[in-house]
Amino acid sequence: MNCLRFSLAFLVLSVFTSFAQADDRPNFLVIMCDDLGYGDLQCYGHPSIRTPNLNKLASEGVRFTSYYSAAPVCSPSRAGLVTGQTPTQVGIYDWIPGGSPMHVRAEEITLPKLLKTAGYETGLFGKWHCNGKFNSPDQPQPNDLGFDYWFATQNNAGPSHENPTNFVRNGKRVGPTQGFSCQVVVDETIHWLTDVRETDKPFFALVTFHEPHEPIASPDDLVKTYPDADKKGEALYYANVTNVDRAVGKLLAKIDELNLRDNTLVLFTSDNGPETLNRYPNAWRSHGSPGPLRGMKLHIYDGGIRVPGIARLPGKIEAGIESDFPVYSLDLLPTFCELAGAEIPQSAKLDGTSLAKMLAGETVERKKPLFWHYYRAFGDAKVAVRDGDWKLVALWDQGNVSPGSAYKKGDYSLIKDVKFTDFELYNLTEDIGETKDLKDQHPEVVARLKKALLNKYDEATSNAIDWFAERN
Structure with missing residues (x-):
């Protein structure tokens, strides 16, 4: 593979090596939206949506223009981030409906497990979507995969983003909550940061907003600020993204108040590209934008997988810079572990690359290209790799399948035998x-x-799980 040089202006090696001292290891705060498009933020060129807090975050760190999720759909994307592996490789092929046998298995090596072993406090807040039998002993739950504390839903906030009733905290149902989902999630994160976690330990917090996924609900005061959004549902969507921005601002203000700013690596991103208006009737509020990219959610083209990516680490990452270096959510596990001094077992089959050397201005060499597989993607394009400037897309021989309709009996051959x-x-x-x-x-x-591409596809599918066969 090509040697890819990180072009950002970072501080010298002495800054990076200071992380070797346990007391100075960085905290990690990952904030991930659901269905936020590459072009949905003001700092990524949206002509109408206002995102002042995220604009400020970008001005304080780096704005990536080639940041990629692990998949063009939610559950595989989240499984990839947590495990550092191509989602197909761990058996997560599509979004996971409630009751599905599909799940991230307890034996998987995960980022929160590795950081916890290295002495980190770990917390999950928001959408989980890595199992079908949520909050059930029949499948692993977030605590089984390394989270000390979890406040989550299986999939969407229900019945909508406003006053959701389906959160579970550490195995116990919470019941009705007040407010919009992103604020509910941020309030719980702040509670954990201030009142629950052991403050003498570094932390890893994975904050996974439900917004702007359907069913969308937004504060009236924000909806009214978009009077020129005249398409049905457009003002609701724009206000939904601005409400996310408001929640991010509240969380980052608390980070400052707790004097955690200078030693917390903040990453803001999305799980996949924006939803389309025409996929199902309730998507009438989905007005997300892929910007200049081809495709949207459920596409293997970049509109489905290239998403916003903003990172801040004051004093280590120079403020107000932009990079087109390809970054991948599967890079988080090896990068965070290196910065944290967390040992990765030799048995781990990671697909990302540690980017920690970039903090020293050194060259990073990828041994593998970036890889994506989604067997229910729109059209015949189902697999892709990116290496440097080049992207190769593979088209299959199986004809049309229903995009995004979830893994079903009989789908195993669509993964194994194409x-x-x-x-x-x-x-x-x-x-x-x-x-x-x-x-x-x-x-x-x-x-x-x-x-x-073919070598990685064979590797990823060599031990593919037939979930329905296993259940039977």
């Missing part, structure tokens, strides 16, 4: 919208990336 009939090649630096297929002009690049 053949790829054609490939498309794009230069993402020159063609961010993936409009010009260059496979005929660069056969040598196609041959190299095709080999890498």
Whole structure:
């Protein structure tokens, strides 16, 4: 693979090596939205949506223009972040309905497990969506995967974002809550930070907002600030994103108040691209934007997987910079573990790369290209790899399947036995919208990336789990 040099201006090696001292290890705060599009933030070019707190966060750190999720749909994306592996490799193939046999297994190596072993306090707040039998002894729960404390829902906030009733705290149902989901989640995170966690330990907090996923509900005072949003549901969506921004501002203000700012690595991102308006009747409020990218949620093209990514670590990351270096949510596990001094077992089959050397201005070499697989993606394009500027997309031979309709009996063969009939090649630096297929002009690049793609696909599916066979 190509050696990719990180072009950001970071401080010198002595800053990085100071993390070797346990008392100075960074905290990690990951904030992830649900279905937030690449073009949905003001600092990513949205012409109408106001996001002042996220604009400020970007001005205080780095705004990534090539940040990628692990998948174009929610459950695989979350499983990838937690395990550091291609979601297919751990058996998470699609979004997980309630009651589904699909889940992240207890034996998986996970980021919160590794950080907990290294002495970190770990907390999950918001949407979980890594099992079908939520809060049941029949499947692993967040605590089984390394979270000391969890306040979560299986999937969406229900019955809507306003006053949700389906949160569970450490195995006990919470009942009715007051407010909008992102504020409810932030309030619980603040409670944990101030009143629950052991303050002499570093922490890892995974904050997973439900917004702006349907069913959308937004504060009236924010909806009224978008009088020019004249399409049905548009003002609700815009206000929903601004409400997320408001919640982020509240959480970051508490980080400052607790004197945690200078030693907390904050990452803001999304699980996948924006929902489309035409997929199901209740999506009439989904007005998310992929910006200049091709496709949206459920697409293997960049609109489904390239998402906002903003990182801040004062004194370590220079403020107000931008990078087009490709960053991957699967990079978080090895990066955080290196910064935390957490040992990763040799048996771990990680697909990301530690980016910790970037803090020293050093070259980072990826041994594997970035890889995505989603067998129910829109169209025939189901698998892709990115290496440097190049992205290769693989088209399959199985015809149309219903996008995003969840893993079912009989789907195992769609994962295990497919053949790829054609490939498309794009230069993402020159063609961010993936409009010009260059496979005929660069056969040598196609041959190299095709080999890498097929090898990784075989590896990811070699021990694929047939969940319904296992249940029976």
